[in-house]
Amino acid sequence: MTAKVIKQETTGMNGDEAIAFAVKQCDVDVVAAYPITPQTIIVEKFSEYVANGEVQTEFVCTESEHSAMTASLAASATGARVFTASASAGLALMHEMLFVTSGSRTPVVMAVANRALSSPLNIHGDQSDSMAERDSGWIQMYVENAQEAYDTTIQAFKIAEELDVSLPALVGLDGFTISHTLENVNTLSDDAVKAFVGERKYPMVTTHEGKQVPFKLDPANPMTMGPNVAPAFYFEFKRQQEEAMRNALIKIREINAEYAKISGRSYGNGLIDAHKLDDAEVAIVVVGSTAGTLKVIVDELRSEGIKAGLLRIRTFRPFPAEEIKNALKNVKVVAVMDKSMAPGAQTGTVFSEVRNALFDLKQRPLTTSIIFGLGGRDTAPRDLRKIYEDLMKAARVGQVDSLVRYLGLKE
Amino acid sequence: MSSKDKTWKELGIAAVCYRPSVGFMTGDWKTYMPIRDLEKCTTCLTCVMLCPEDAIRFRPEHGKIEFDLGFCKGCGICANECPTKAITMKLPEDEE
């Protein structure tokens, strides 16, 4: 039985507004947040909904991001469905609590309007903030545009709350590029979203009273959450988180397909979104909004007979290594573009993980790392087109020009 | 099976505690133990209220106070605070 695609409304919204709208529809119980550019529109829009009685949500304006994540985690531990949002320095301030939230297995959903980290201070978009948190045990999904920001936020609640996942989920959108840019966004009806997301269910745990009860703070079932554990135990709990991530690889695909049935929109297989990659000789791998521009470039090149392709990584954590390997195995030259930089790593973060995924192939593509777009540095279509031209040259000579280069850097 | 032998699949998620601490006897920590002179005890219950371990309990059914040496750490607060000096702290060998 196939579900029918729901009739949708088209409204002009930027990425932040689209996310606030999605949160409004998901019957979220608590939003605990602190403002930071370029996420501010999310919390401001949501405050309006609260003030106008359009949502039944307790909105807590915490005094810092660290407390925002704490309050979110504690509310989620009490059984509430929780959302928060941050960016850049705010996300960095939450760093300690990100690990705690994941380890506590509370399915908080957070939007991150990706922005550069200080110092120097820069309010514009790059992905350094959430890339720096890739070890924290959060599911990380990056969107290409405001439409996907809306769709992915809705999916994130369902993914995070899956019983054999029970991990917090981060939805990344490029700061200003997506967060502040107006687009046509097709939204589902309130009922359709509510039915899709459903009610939060809780995994069962055994307490010190010997009872098997839902995992939440409830005076009817006393439970101790957040104890200290000896070396004899810690490792096992981390392995449980890893298993949850592996389960998420499956659930994200399923939920992407389920959502496609009612919305008419599917994002690749949910983990990766390939564009004209099947017979591609050269390809770029990228995370985020740049993929939108690259799709246009790829189509242009294809019309000229050049076998160019694009792989957008939608889900970065858990890292879909198998899917990436299979998608790229027949490509001759791959450039991985990183909109973030970790000084001292020499090559990009996404680049390292993609290269790692390709390493066991008997026949490996040539790979090259491109660091770009830091601190909101613009990347023109002609620069992107030039990358493909360089890749074609590399395919002909059998060698890439350099292991790493900095696109748009004044040097 | 000892808790320490449980595999990651056997342990419940998120380290929710599954044993009450009353299963962990702290009584072997003590050096000194409380000895009571029942004739001096007025059942004021000060010792019951101030013991950090809840190792001194009042039994209303027979109006008596019981010391639970299984948990008593021998701190001596009860002896120090007893208004009638009904409790003294002694080394176990002194009592034999």
Added chain:
Amino acid sequence: MTTQEWKFTAKDMAIKPDLFTSGHRACAGCAPAAVLRLVMKATRGPTIVTQATGCMEIVGSIYPYTSWNLPWLHTAFENAAANAAGIDAAIKIMQKKGKMSKEHIDIIALAGDGGTLDIGLQALSGAVERGHDFLFVLYDNEGYMNTGIQRSSSTPLGASTTTSPAGSVIPGKLETKKPITEIMLAHGMEYVATATPYYWKDLLTKVRKGLEVEGPAFLHVFAPCPRGWRSEPSKSMEYSKLAVESCIFPIWEAVNGIRQLSTPSKILQLAPQKKKPVKAYLEGQGRFRHLFLPKNSHVIDQIQSLTDARWAKLLKQCETATN
């Protein structure tokens, strides 16, 4: 705020089941453990406790054992109050939406002096300003005891800690104790009080009054640490009494900013000759032993004059009380 006087009798309290149970791993003679036991005795119904990292959080939750017979959450060191905020928000909305039974649930946030005055101050101030309904109980053992007796802003002048050791040049901590209750009062809280475990009935009453407040309430409880203070384990309650008798730690409560001394301190106001010199309190505590060297006697004088000044100021602040 109800004006009912609760009568906590020893007999009633003695037979009430403990929610912080035996088998916890606190040191022998730990006053904070006694404080927690007493605070839990004063609960009135469904209660959720959230705690900051510290001695009491560790000793009661050594996996897989727990000493807590109620829902209990620990996340990190600086955020007991932010935990409470999240729990409060969740309960409010879930009860409103019918996702949770409408029976009132009390929230108690517990933290040591580190998790309250220093790293915990921001979250506490924020939660209080936003008016969340919770009682914050500070068990003050005047140092970061769990990590090895390092100084906190609550460590008193002259105390030797591992990060303010009494050396040949510097005689222990040079700064005075941060007045956390004054900071809390400045927030305009409905109920702020101080207590010590020796006067346990007073402590229970204050816990109950704090719980009765619909909004934030703050209770500062003095709690000697024999390990950190290098004092006799058997004397932890005696020191918590001496602290009051020497006016080092006066006990009082402030309802809507109007302060009243509690009886043990009131007695000293009415009969100043009963006030003990600070020396009687400092003696026998290893952390102050170096002050009894002739070259450091000026510090004892300093402590005495600071104590006297603070006591005089407190008496003035209490003058505006209604009775």
